[in-house]
Structure formats: structure tokens, C-alpha cells
Amino acid sequence: MQFTGADIIVKSLNEEGVEYVFGYPGGAALHIYDAFHRQDDVEHILVRHEQGATHAADGYARATGKPGVVLVTSGPGVTNAITGIATAYMDSIPMVVISGQVMKPLIGYDAFQEIDAVGISRPCVKHNFLIQNVEDIAVTIKKAFHLACSGRPGPVLVDVPKDITAQLADFIYPETLSMRSYQPVEPAKSSDVLTAVEAMLNAKKPIVYTGGGVVLAHAQQELRDMVQKLGFPCTNTLMGLGAYPHDDPLFVGMLGMHGTYEANMAMHEADLIIALGARFDDRITGSLDNFAPHAKILHVDIDPSVIDKNIKADIAIVADVKEVLTSFNKELARRSDDINSELTKQWWQQINDWRGLDSLWYHEDSDVIKPQAVVQALHKVTGGQAYVTSDVGQHQMYAAQFYGFSDTHRWINSGGLGTMGFGLPAAMGVKFAHRDADVACVTGEGSIQMCIQELATCKQYDLPVKIINLNNRYLGMVRQWQEFSYEKRYSNSYMDSLPDFVALAEAYGHVGMIIDKPSDVEGALKEAFAMKDRLVFMDFITDQEENVYPMIEAGKGHHEMRLRPGSKA
């Protein structure tokens, strides 16, 4: 029996176990939408803007580890999706994007809604395809999922001309694939594992620094085993939060531009940095010239291109971090008698001195709501178990610093690309994956307006996300940089006209709340989270000129952090 190309697309998605496709229809995708109408195996979720579709698929992927799937039409459908594709690319999130294309004979003739989707997406996808024949659809989709999910994950785009979605072919979904030019993972060399463990056993000032790779590899248990066996301090990047429990004494907090004093100083003074699934990006290292001057670098990553890219590794292991950690743990078990906690005793004293400065301290206030206090109350009310998405800016840093994560896949933010507008649609994706879990979107009045149209999607699909709007009437992070580096010239960082967010939420059919007294914060959060089946938009009117501390300013090293005025440091 033969099927149309459109049916083959949907059947292929079903073969891949896809539950949800986030998308928006348009001319070039209409045969595919018709195919969705003919079946009920794969559910299509209608968003309100293609950027929302990509972020929703991304949030779903981050919360589950499964690939997120997007369907858009040609032209503006694709261009609107690009921001979300790039967001997923920078954070190595598995995603498959199917885009409609104009009919094959029209390609290259500037047809209505034509854009070179393969060309425009090329710099921000792991790979992409333009399907030329209906017979190629199934195998191409199989390849797309394989590429998106294996090795270092990433988004893959499949562009399908409209006429091909109408043509007929047999449907045979390939069981296996052979791609001679793509062999993404090789096992670690056992000699490297021995060298690495030897370095660990001899370290006097070690630090374990882990990134998004540990989350993507589901390697948190192996990481915890290793850190606990060694008794080493552990820090997580913004992308890696949750891999190590926030309240464990071995955890020294997040590192980097807004990381804790103890994490950054430990990186600076370390004699051994054990980097796991992390890529030494500029927000982590600060100035490269000042970076960790005394440290030997042990770098484990699945992507060979991140080794020696920013920081030269002394010991490099290119392999799946979960397998490498398993090998480390085996070797450490064999050599457990050689683990000498005396070696790191002084180091821990030093770290605890740094920790004693309490670099995340802020002035509590009884008149004005402090954004940090809202995040701490959110932790309390949700028992630290919520899925927390964020947008980009100060609120993102407050959420990262103060929520306190105990598990991976709970903290969902755009770390690499820094995409405002990510939080709400990402929260939708999370909610589809975890219907009964608390899902909070910590955002600001700037970011939330970038994808606010998705409130309508939340209504259509009954997605009771809780929106925590930290409203300081400024583009807070921009204002902070302008305060520090531009003598308080607040150029275009203030929005003169903000909507009445309560009325706006209600207009979309949701519940709106405005909270402007510190004493009301916790009660309001409890009330909102008690409304299990309603989206609640909580507009917290917060301290207008609060800053995120500590901060490593551009061009500075880890040892040159700017600490909060009036703090113990």
C-alpha cells in the first residue's frame, strides 16, 4: 500500500515514538497538516508563533531527554523558527524541525513564501536536509532523529517541498542506519582513565566543574558517586545545575560571571580542574589570560572540538561522560586505599573561608520585594521540586543562584544563546511532558513580552504554568551593566508603558495576581500553586535597582569578582 509523502512524515514521527509536535500551519505544510488530521497517534500542538513552537519543543526535550519536534511552513515559518533552533543548537538540545518548502519546480524562483531553509539554518543546526524524492522521506527522518540525539545532541532540520508531500510511495521505516561519515562516539582509552585518576589522587586543590553535558548524558548519579568518593568540591555551570545537589556540603555553587565567590576562587586557585561535559565558555572563564594559572586541566567531553578550543587540556578524554565517570568510579573503587582526604584538608579550609563570605547575601527589606526573596519563597512553596524555566536577564541569574536544584532536567534556561522569550513556551513543553508537576516560569516584564502570545496556547491546552514575573520596570541586566560600565546612562533600558499584566492574563482566560508587599510573597505563591488547574500570572513588583552579585565583569579574572557593597567581603 502506498502513502503520500505527508502521511509518511507523520508515520515516521510515530515510529520514532514522538508524542507531540509543536507547530504552526501554512501553505507549504498543508499536506502534512492534512495527514495529521487523518490520525491520532501523534498529537499536534498549535502554538501562536513559530518561535514558541521551537522553545516549547526545546523545553520538552530538556525536561525529558527526548527530542523535541517542530513543524513549520516555508518562508516566515522557517525564519521565525530560527531563533529557537539557534537556542537549541547553542545548548546542544536534541530537536527535529520539519519545514514545508515551496514546490520543487519553484525552488530558486523567489516563489511566494520561499526561503532557502537549508542555507539560512546551516550555521545553527547540527545538520539539515532538503528532501528531493518521496522515497527518501522515511530514511531522512530516521537520520534526522539519529543525528539529533546521538553524540553531542543538537537540532536537525528537514525541509520538504510541498509537491513531494503529495506524491505516493511505499512506507518502509528503516530499522537501522549506516552513516559512514558520522561516527559520533568512541570509548575512552583506558590508559587515559588511569592517568586521570592518578591526577585526582594526587591533587591537593582539586575542583570538579560540570556542565550541560552531564545533564544530557543523564550522568548525575555517576557524578555524585565520584565526587563523594573523592570528597572534592563540585561546581556546576548555569547549564549544569541540578547535577550535584545544591544543599550538599561538597557543592560550592554555580561558577562563572554570576557564580559564587567560593566556586570562582576555587577555580582560580585550583591545582586540578576536572571539567566534565563543559566547554570553558567565556561566561565561565572570564579573561583567559587570568584563568586558573596553577591548574592542570582534565577535560572530558563527547565533542572533540571543545577540547583545547578555549583552554588547553593536560589530559583530554573524548567520550560519553557517563561512561567515563563509570570508568573513573571503577578505578577509584579499585584504588580506594589511595584516596587521602588529608591531602585536601587545607584546601577545604580555604574554600570554607571563602564560603564564609556569603557572596550571595543581599539586603532583606520589609517594604520592597527583593527578587531573590521571591525565588527563595518559590523554592519553599514547591519543596524545591518544581521545573523552573526562565527567560534571560537578572531574573535568570536570581533563579539560578537562589532556587536550589537537587535534580537534573529541572532547570530549563537558554544558557548559550541567551534568548529572551524562551521561558513561557519552554514551560509549555515541560508541562506537556510532566502534566502533574509544578512548572514555574521565572521571568521579567521585558522577556515575558517577547513570547506572551503563548498565553493563548496555554489556554487552549489547559497548561497550568505558574508565571513568576519579577517586574522591576527595567530591562534589569542591561540597566545593571549601564550602571557599572556606562555611568548610569540608562539608554533604552526602561519601558515607559507596561501592560496591566493582571488584566492581560485575564484577557487570555487566566488568573492574574499583583504582589507588591514582601509579606505577601509566600502567601501569594501558595495560593497560586494551590490552583492546580489554572495558569496564574504573578506580577511581583520588585526592587527597581537591585543588582545581581557577585559579578565578574568583562575582561576580569575569577579572582577579581565584584561583590555586593556592604557584604562581608
Added chain:
Amino acid sequence: MRHIISILLENESGALSRVSGLFSARGYNIESLTVAPTNDPTLSRMTIVTVGDDRKIDQIEKQLNKLVDVAALHDITIGGHLEREVMLAKVEVVDDQIADLERVVEAFNGELITVAKTTFIVQMSGSSEKIDELLRSLSQTTITEVARSGVIGLSSGTDALTVS
């Protein structure tokens, strides 16, 4: 340092733009780039001449290897290698320069193709330096256009760049 990187590339549409796009996106230099099918119709061979310190070349090779269409890669300047470039140059001469031109071209093992009475195409293959030298030797002549193929090369050992 100058490096010649040979790549076997899946013969897919768009593969070339993935490579050239990578170079422009990441700010790497390309001195020359050539690409043509091989004896295996599913593979193209690309030769890229680029310049950079060891760290940059290491990154270039890793980023190239990450491209899904790149099936094999070798920096042939690492060991002994043979490199060749083909040049065609159109020259205009006056009658009494013809003998000189013939002599120069012969000295470089080149070939002279007559286009018109005083117009010739000089053809030569060899290393890029030799071609540069020939062009310098023709400096007294009016060169109206030059076409160079860019470098191709093979390692001179018994090993071969193949796809496993």
C-alpha cells in the same frame, strides 16, 4: 603556518557550502579551495589551503570533522606530500617577444597555446611557488588574465585517504 587539508566529502548538494560556511562563520582563512568528484562517485575530494598556528589548525580540523558530510580528513602537510596547481594565463606579446616567451615557458615545462597571432595562453602545472615564479618571469609581457586551479595534493607515502 601553511597547511593543506584534504577532505573526502559526501557528494551531497550543499556539502561545499557547509565547509565554506564553517570557514567564514568561524573566521578561518582560506587561501584556496578546490573540489571535484573522485573515482568513487559518492565522494568528492576537497583540498583546502589554510594558514594558522597549531591551535587554530587543530580547531579547523576538529570543526571540519564534526560536519556530518565529512567522511575523512588528512592534513597532508604533516608528512611528505606532492602538491600541484594548474595555471592558465593569457598573454599579449609583440612579434619580437615571441621567442622569449617560448623560452621562458619551456624552462618551466609549460605549454604555449596560440589563440591569435600575438595572443597566447600559457599553461603550466606545478607547485604554487613555481607558478608564481613563472608569472614573475612574464612580468615584461602583458598578462590579460590568469586562471589558477588552486592547490590539489596527495601525501607522498604509501598511505591513502580512504573512507572506512
